[in-house]
Amino acid sequence: MIRKKILLIGDFNVGKTSLIRRYVDNAFNDDYLTTIGVKISKKALNIDNREGELLIWDIEGATASKRIPTSYFRGASGAVFVADVSRAESMTHLEEHIESFLSVNPTAEYVIAYNKSDLLSDEEREALHRGDDTFLTSAKDDTDVEILFTTLARGVLR
Amino acid sequence: MKKLQVILNAILSKDIFEYVLVDRASKIAEISDGVAKYMSDDIRIGDDVLSHLPELVGREQELASVFDNRDLSFSFETVYKNGHYVNITIDHYDGDNTLFLFHNITEVVESKRKLLQYSNETTLLYGALQKIIDSQNTLLFVTNDDSIEFANQRFIDYFKAKDMDDIKRKGLRLYHFLDDDLKSYEELYHFTNDDEKHITIEKDTFIMQATLIESMHKLFTLSKVTSLNNAKQNLENEVQLDALTGAYRKKYFDKRVEKELADKNACALAVLDIDDFKRVNDIYGHQVGDQVLQEFTTLIQSELHEDDIFARWGGEEFLILLKGDNTDETMERIEVMRRHIDAFSFATIDHLTASFGVAWYQDDDDSSSLLNRADKALYKAKSSGKNKIIVTPMMSVESVYSL
Known part of the structure; x- marks a missing residue:
């Protein structure tokens, strides 16, 4: 069986633990x-x-x-970068986190979670620009959590 | 050597350190008695170490190199293992084994976690408060000594700054916008304290208030009232202005005249009446009549001084209060108006004239007596041929300025 290490990276209180709990325990x-x-x-x-x-x-x-120690990144095959859509600074910090992670793992796969999307109105959801590797997730409502991890898993288990 | 063993046993018995020896095949070769508490599954000699320590996945090469180099080691810090926080250090033991040392740091980490929780919650609260402050419809800033230490987003945007640092760089001194000779925020605070001050910045008017925060900081809030003033003005205009012409209504005119008379200000009251206006309505209709009244008003307004008061009395009759005691100059102005009306080309009807009755203020006058005399003078102007000015009283004899 192939085992791969992935990390959830982002500012504090963006919902990293909640995304994992939703994905692993459906809670x-x-x-x-x-x-x-x-x-x-x-x-x-x-x-x-x-x-x-x-x-x-x-x-x-x-x-x-306190920044995230890069020693955590060693040996990782992929990462989920998480931001809270209701906290603008957590979105702007994403680039910094991605850069830091890729400096240790240049060939690693990654996806981005704009989390807490349940806090957005339909209009705000539409207005949020995002690329193919970005998902509007909600651990609370169980929105796009599965596809977020599955997309990354497909990349790292290839 | 025996003493060292005793010391090691003592340390291990304190439940602080546990160990695992791992061979080159990544199999567990030896374990201390208490290490099982860090594992969610039973740990046995011969197990694959990766099944109990998934932290090693991705680090297999580093692990292999530790077997061959006694100077190599690596560690995992603050790892949550089955209800405990541990630091795991992987060291060279001998050519066949590596030593995994587990250092239980749960107590320390729990204390740190509480502090971190408090710190993060405080940061979140600060962020939420910042959003609330930024959403307020007021400009808000906090000073320390003579500099601005904090400002909300509206304040930053209003003064076209990029951010708070930009505000500090610019060294904004808000008290310079006041007429009073203030030289510091301390003076501004004492000037504003327990009161509301109006401050004008460019075209905007604000109500400013100041509050002391602790002993060092002062909070100033600026509530914009320009738009409120505009709304109030619009409402007042609706009440005070004649809907057709935009001149003041008679009621408002009377109020203003009463005030002038109460202040004993020298002035003249002119009553204007468009000559033969009934014929305009009869021949061209009331729509043209209304248009003539509007053109007439615009023409008169172009002749007025800033402190003149102009109103529509009703129908085709208008009132002007002209301030000042220079009778020659005032009468000259009225005569110019009469001539301009006479010479003006109205849109549909082309030509019309107006008659004027003028009364000068006397000591015992009220608005009613002054208007009464001016109206009588107008009557004389009308009955004596129109397109003329009759003034009363002027010396002992009524004067005719123009025929």
Whole structure:
């Protein structure tokens, strides 16, 4: 069985842990509990008849005073970059996170989650510009969480 | 050596450190008694280490190199393992094994996590407050000494700054917009304290208030009232102005005249009447009549001074209060008006004239007596041939300025 390490990377309180809980356990909790350090969750997959296991690293989010240690990135095959659509600064920081991750893993796959999309109106949702690798997700409403991870998994398990 | 073993056993018994020895085939060769508590599954000698430590996935090459180089090691910090936080260090042990040392740091991490939680929640609260402050329809800034330390987005946008740093760079001194000779925000605070001050910046009027925050910071808020003033003015205009011509209504005119008379200001009241206006309505209809009244009003307004008061009395009759005690100059102005009306080419009817009755203010006058005399003078102007000005009183005899 192929095992691949992926990480969820973004500012604090953008919903990284909630996305993992939704994807792995199909559960959601509205309470905010800061993640510290790293916690690994496993998810077995069968993509295009290939057995695989994602080792999903939930790491603490970046704050104004503390960046994410790049040592966490070593050995990763992919990443989900997460931003909170209701916090503009978390969106603008995405580029910085991507750059930092790719400096350690230049050939890694990645996808982007504009999370907490349940907070947007239909008009705001439409107005949000996004590329093919970007998903408007909501861990709360279970919107596009599965496709977010599956898209990345298809890339890293190839 | 025996002493060292005792020390090691003592450390291991404190539940702080646990270890695992791993061979070159990545199989577990030896474990300490307490290491199982960090694993979600049972851990046994001979198990694949990767099945218990998925943290190693992607780092297999680094692990292999540790077997061959006694100076190499690597670690995973603050890893959540089965309800515990541990630091895992992977060290060279001998040529056949590597040593995985587990350092339990749960207590320290839980304390750090509480602090981080508090810090992050405070940051989120600050961000939410910032959004609330930015959404307010007021310009808001906080000063310390003589500089602006904080401003909301509306303030930054209003002064066309990029951000807060830009505001600081520009060294904006808001008190310079006030007429009073203020030299610092401290003086502005004392000037504004417990009161509302009007401040005009370019074309906008604001109400400014100041509040002391702690002992060092002062909060100033600027509420824009220009639009409110405009709305109020529009409402007043609706009440005060004649809908057809835009001249003042008689009621408002009377108020203004009463005030002038109460202040004993020298002035003359002219009553104007368009000659033979009934014929305009009869021949051309009321729509043209209305158009003539509008043209007439525009013509008169172009002759007025800033402090003149002009109103439509009703029908084709108008009133002008002309301030000042220079009778010659005032009468000259009225005569110019009469001549201009006479010479003006109206859109449909081309030519018309107007008659004027003028009364000068006397000490015992009220608006009613002044108007009464001017109206009588107008009557005389009308009955004596129209297109003329009759003034009363002028010396002892009524004067005829033009025939």
